[in-house]
Amino acid sequence: MRRLRIALIALLAATPLPALADLTLYSGRGEPLIAPIISAFTAETGINVNVRYGGTAELAILLQEEGDRSPADLFWAQDAAALGAVVGLFQPLPQETLDRVPAAYRDSEGRWIATSGRGRVLAYSTERLGAEEMPATMAELTDPRFRGRIALAPTNGSFLAHVAALRVVHGDEVAREWLAGLAANQPVMVRNNTAMIQAIGDGEADLGVTNNYYLVRFHRRAADFPVNQMLFPSQGDIGNLLLVAGMGVLSGSDHSDEAVAFINFLLSDAAQQFFSGEVAEFPVTGRVIPTRVDDVSLEDVVRMAPEVDLNALGDLEGALAMVREAGLL
């Protein structure tokens, strides 16, 4: 028996690991969403991509620790803040790549670029929030009629980015007041966006501000899930913020040409179409017509979104401090 066990262990230890790849990608984006894109890239260019999947935050911290010794060529993050945290480790991207997206969707010094957009939207219970009650702006969430009814994920990166945007657009005073008002409304604290939508569906909360693509996953699972989403009806409201997932090339990379080729591929029409169709996100190149019919379309998002330069949202510590000060963390 023991010999069998030892043989089993030896066999497993000898399980071949993937062959050395041409590109090494640290990806905070999940495998099921990006694996098809990566295979398509390899099929088209012959360049292999070896992917390290992990949490965006963990990988950003790993890159900080590795510094210029990182084996990674590329870092794909769920949010711009994580890219901002390691921006010093990126090399500038070529201008023709940068020019494929509007200036708001890339680093001001050209060190990272958005690969897809996600809208902040208001998710609400179709059972407990009537049309007459709907808030017209994000500021209105501090109204006493929403006491105990708002779900909030205070540790979520998109929420912190949203607070950072609020500070940039309306100033610290307004941001502080809004957070205090939100705290006074005793929000239902949830761990993340998925938990937020679950909480609204479960009847623990009636509304919450989240990213647009989570609800789609719930509706694919159960079409009658009693939650819907919408944009705040006031054009340019800070609540309709557009955020991005994005990517940068590490300065230590020996394969920057191939890495840039990968980014160009992600910005191609086919890849952008994939993001808008399969992943329920928004294209960032402004060239693709989304194939998904949803309550919130790209045209709406772009039309209703406030003008915020994502580069200005780097002060995550400041946003975090303000959220703490308001007693939400």
Added chain:
Amino acid sequence: MAATETRTFNPGRRMPAVRIVFSVLGLLIGGLMLLPLVWLVMRAFQADLPTVWSMLTRPRTLQMLLNTLALVVCTLALATAMALPLAWLVSRTNLRWRRLVNVLAVIPLATPGYVMAYALIGLSGNFGFMNQVFGVTIPRLEGLFGATLALSLYTFPYIYLNLRAAFAGLDQSLEEAARALGATPREVFVRVTLPHLMPALMAGWLVVGLYVIGDFGAVALMRYEVFSYAIYIQYSAAFDRIYAAWLALILIAIALSVVWWESRLREGASYARTGSGTGTQRRRVALPAAGQALGLTFVGLVVLASIGLPLAVLSFWMMRLDDLPAILPALLRAFSQSLSAAVPAAVLAAAMALPVAVLAVRYPSPLSTLINRLAFVGYAVPALAFALAFVFFSLNGARFLYQTHLLLVLVYALSFLALALGPIRSALYQVRPSLEESARSLGHGPVSVFARVTLPTIRPGVVAGMVLVFVIAMKELPIAFLLAPTGFRPLAITMFSRTSEGMLMDAAPYAAAIMVFSALFVGFVLRHDRKAGG
């Protein structure tokens, strides 16, 4: 040769050569454990002190510490209430299907945290699965109560396994002597059995306590703010490893003070037989029909809550997946990758725990105390910080090891060493030194005695330790994120790739695979290890 000479000079000490070898090994392990502490202090000194001060002196920090304490106490109480009767029923009674129960009592360890928390949350709410399947709405579990329940349900096996190893090694003639002297069964339990179970109980409590102190997943979903929450925010929301180092050091200080108290209580106690003659064969209490029914009902309830609930949620999610057979090859591939890390890690952790445990039990000294406390560092340091320290040291000292399979296995073994140490140490406490001495007098060398007398006797403890490390390594995430070879995709990472994108349903087969494969593996090991199988 050297051994004989040394013995001549120190007639009071046994097996000095073994002692020297084990001390060196122990120091090596202790040295590796110090690396993360060195790294944390290094990072902590990069911080701006006034900022640290204002972060630590918030009233909320104190509240979080108090919450942590309350959660530890409640979880230990509830987990013991589940583990102690189970261990007694399996080890000491003729309960039916006790071999099966023995495996079932370990499986909950394999439950991924998010599954257990969603399972408990899914019980409530008007779109939870209870309501969708049975049409029942119950209030949401949350706060201290919810977190205690969730944590107890997947940590009680730590206490169970430690206790079961202790029951297996307990010399029943002691209890019989007490009975013969006129003690009632209850008195025997309280005054003889329980004190002998204490080392095992405390080893289990220590591991569960440290787990609770460090856990973030369950408490976050149950909305109960504990100290680990502060660390999570620092890493995850602020992408910061410098202020997080301060918080991690505080967490470690708390954890190590717990370790210190545990070893204070444990040291100086003697639990082995000293007299001549052999211990009696284990005899089982024959349960009457009512006792059988009562015992099985208890087992049923615990199993239902700890395994049934998560499996129900997973099945509920998987029922809606249409192409389950299609992902089977991917599932098996991920499983073999999981095994390739978890099995060697379990073996290595047990191998490292052996010298540490022998030092603690056979050669108590300030040095062995130090090594034994250091052995817990890996388990007490937040996993992300632990992994980062090894990123730093391997990049700066052993580049060739970086992100290799070997380093992953080593870091797993160090991180989970404490889990293997508990059962092995408890088992050693119950080995009679006289047995080893007589083997020596029959002409066996120290190595031969260790391999042919000590090791076989403590085998249930070693197996239990390996099982614990194996099961936790199967679902571990942060260390794998940072230190696994790029492209390495075990079940846990495959599962995370889906949950992180909100695809709970697609993650379900992988979560189920972690539970099912761990169960099969644990069943296999326990079945083929008759001593451990009870």
